[in-house]
Amino acid sequence: MLKKEKCRIGMQRLIFSACLLCMLASHSSLWALDLTESFQIHGFTSQGYLNSSKNNFLSDSRGGTFEFTDVGLNANLSLHEELRIGGQLFYRNLGNYSEDQISIDWAMIDYQPFDFFGLKIGKVKMPIGLYNENRDSDFLQPMIFLPQSIYDETRRDTYxxxxxxxxxxxxxxxxxxxxxxxxxxxxxxxxxxxxxxxSLEDSAISQIIRNNTLPPNKQDPALPEFFDSVERKSDTLYGGALLYDSAVIRGLRLGASFLHAEFKTYVNDSAVQSGETTIHGKFVLSAEYSWRNLVFVSEYNETDRTATMFGKVSLDGPTQAWYGMINYTPFESWTFSVLYDEFYLLKHDKDGLSRLQGPPYTAWRKDFGIGVRWEINDFWVAKAEYHWIDGAAMKMAHFNPDGLARYWSYGAARISFAF
Amino acid sequence: MQKSTVLIVSFLLLLTTCLVASGKEYVLVCHKECPVDQLTHREVERIFLGKMRKWPDGSGIEIVVNSNEEVHALFTRDMLNKSPSQFSNYWRRILFSGKNILPVNVKSDVDAQSYLLEHTNALSYINVTNLNSTVKKILVVE
Structure with a gap:
């Protein structure tokens, strides 16, 4: 797309976001659209600015971008005190990622006859870690981005x-x-x-090109001669989460969550699968402690997976990730955060010595971040943060085809309105 | 002279404390026919955080958030260990993740009592000075 055309579309989106923010701002009550006691409509919109140095992050962010917009609108109807139906539409514009798409964030029938037992059927937010279920509602979190080691934005669609x-x-x-x-x-x-x-497309194309450059007698006949399309289908997926709220130590929450998933890859609409990604087990252990105006959070995660494409193993073994975050709220409306976040692509190769697809530093990402959140009133929230990074793991190559820098940084600012 | 000064200061402090307490003390209230007379502190916390949704007789509990400034902050801090902002964000996390709808919100003690009059299973809190015979006071025990 021409740069001028892209700029024009970007400006249109910005104006659209501004209009939406102003329109929503005209509502004067947090509960304004509770049309009846059992039917509610709520929503939010966020407009941000993202800028990074040396590497692009999630978009063409090196020159700064306003393509950082979220809009959500939900409706809930309680048919009975035990039965509810509801859904949320979600729009995101983040560079070329989730561009111009309105998707169903969640939509379900929820039946809870007892406190200890309920059923949900439909599209339901996955309970991974303490914050995955709220990953689209950044205005409710202390920082704009959740710790990326566990809540990786590039894997949002999977989790x-x-x-x-x-x-x-x-x-x-x-x-x-x-x-x-x-x-x-x-x-x-x-x-x-x-x-x-x-990312799967990149992997398939590179293997097809490599195969085509080989002498005919050494080429793998199982690979197609050209690339047309790639599709990924979810096969098996199950998991669970347990969360303990302590009454002995008030303010302490402990959690554990688990996920198993299998995905099949199909290239060029083939009926035969070309590859497979199996998450043998993903677990997250979580701890959060609120003490006075401080909140301490830490989570630990390992994801053991195997990925294959055209019979070749491209990734095999567990990742390792953890973070520690402190949020300090000296006044009711101001929260200051500090974060240290670590991710390793392979737990047993933290230095990336066995890494063939890129330089060793694409095997890890260490992030030190600071942030501030200002809750202007019940509807408006403004946030800003800055991160200093060592390493370029987590799909960074996708946004930086011309090469990656080991040391880089990014900053973000965002204003959100929710009703 | 010093003794009298201490006495006057003590008296003024006591008076101020009494005035503040009487003006801002909250009381838990429900419909006159609601099936409980008392709740433990933990039960109140679980009810207002949406974890306990049934009265002992199996009927549903409808919580009513009273945003009257005189009692709201006191109630959320004292009973739920949360500031009003934390309490509001707690429920908004529930809402935007699709787990539940927001509780009913009223702006004053009068509105809270009017709502309770018409809803047998509703539970709220009001300033103790505004308590009248149209609603039932619920005792909170440890």
């Missing part, structure tokens, strides 16, 4: 929601506190502009 059925509930443990659980079974869907899909 956002499941299409299927879930069982959940909450039960008291007496004076010790209470526990909530959520077990689910289903599949995920991949939109055509998914970064995961683009």
């Amino acid at each position: 956002l929601a499941y299409l299927g059925a879930g069982m959940y509930g909450n039960f008291t443990m007496g004076s010790s506190g209470d526990c909530s659980y959520h077990l689910f079974l289903g599949e995920t869907d991949f939109p055509s502009d998914s970064v995961q899909l683009a």
Whole structure:
């Protein structure tokens, strides 16, 4: 697309976002669209600015970009005190990622006859870690971006929601506190502009090109001669989460979540699968402690997976990720955050010595970030943050085809309106 | 002279404390026919955080958030260990992740009591000075 045309579209989107922000701002009550006691409409919109040095991050961010917009609108109808139907539409513009797409964020029938037992059927947010279910509502989080080691934006499509059925509930443990659980079974869907899909496309193309350059007698006949399209289908997916709220130590939350998933890849609309990605097990251990006006959070994650394309193993082994974050709220409306976040593509090769697809520093990402959140009133939130990074793991090559720098940084600012 | 000064200061402090307490103390209230007379602190917390949704007789609990400034902050901090902003964001996280709808919100003690009059399963909190015979006071025990 021509740069001028891209600029014009970017400006149109910016004006659209500004108009939407102003229109929504005309509502004067947080509960303004509670049309009846049992029917509610709510929504949010966020407009941000993203800028990075040396590497692009999630978009063409090196020169700065306003293509950083989220809009969400949800409706809920309680048919009965135990039965509810609801859904949320979501629009995101983030560079070439999730561009101009309105998607269903979640949509479900929720039936909860008892506190300890409920059922959800439909597209339901996946309970991974403490914050995955709220990953699209950044205005409710202390920082604009959730810690990327665990809540990687490029893998949003894989972990956002499941299409299927879930069982959940909450039960008291007496004076010790209470526990909530959520077990689910289903599949995920991949939109055509998914970064995961683009990454698979890159992998398929490079293997096809490599195969075509070989002498005819050494070429693998199983590979197609050209590339046309790639599709990824979810096969098996199940998981669960357990969250403990302590009454002994008030403010302490402990969580554990698990996921198993299998995805099949099809190149050029072939009926035979060309590749497979199996997440043998992804687990996240979480701890959050609120003490006075401080919140301490830490989560640890490993994802053991195997990825193949045209019979060749491209990735095999567990990732390792963890972060620690402190949020300090000295006044009711101001929160200051500091974050340290680490990710390793392969737990047993942290230095990237076995890495063939790029320089060793594409095997890790270490992020030190600071942020500020200002809750202007019940509707408006403004945030800003800056991150200093060592390493270029997590699909960075997709946004930086001309090469990657090891040390880089990015900053973001965002204003959000929610009602 | 010093003793009298101490006495006057003590008296003024006591008076101020009493005035503040009487003006801002909240009381938990429900419909006159609601099936409970008392709740534990933990139960109140679980109810207002959406974790306990049924009365002991199996009927649903409808929580009513009273945003009257005199009592709201006191209630959320004292009973739920959260600031009003944290409480609001807690429910908005639930809403935007698709887990539940927001609770009913009223702006004053009068509105809260009017709502309770018409809703048998509703539960709210008001300033103790505004308590009248149209609603039932619920005792909170540890």
